[in-house]
Amino acid sequence: MRTLRRLALVTAVIGLTAAASPGVAGATPGYGVSAVTIFDHTVGGTQYVLREITIAPGGSTGWHYHPGPVKGVVTQGVLTHNESDCSIDGIYRPGQFITEPNGTGYVHIGRNLTTGPVVLEVLYQNPVGGPLAVSTPNPGCSFE
Secondary structure, three states: OHHHHHHHHHHHHHHHHHHOOOOOOOEOOOEEEEEEEEEEEEEOOEEEEEEEEEEEEEEEOOOEEOOOOEEEEEEEOOEEEEEOOOOEEEEEOOOOEEEEOOOOOOOEEEEOOOOOOEEEEEEEEEEOOOOOOEEOEOOOOOOO
């Protein structure tokens, strides 16, 4: 049953997509984050990776950007998402989709400010051979 749910989720995320990690000096690595790769397949010059990501209470992804676009859905908990100007650009709850553009112009962080875990199903569309995320220094925010 869980496999069928994931297959439906992958189909939904890919449909949403159709419709619509080395560190650096001073980087802010994530903490309290674990990931399980569910699917990893290359088509042409694009690597498609589906991961289930869990962020523990009080955990964060650390500041980062992605070389390729990212689409995901929250399946459990509440994700607080901040842009590099420190503003909250989204608070995501179960069933809500999140999209993240690629490139150094979209440095961001995902945080779990609650007492329960945050679980996400995330699809990365990445250039083959590149990291899924690149850590960056804190852009000057009072957190992380």
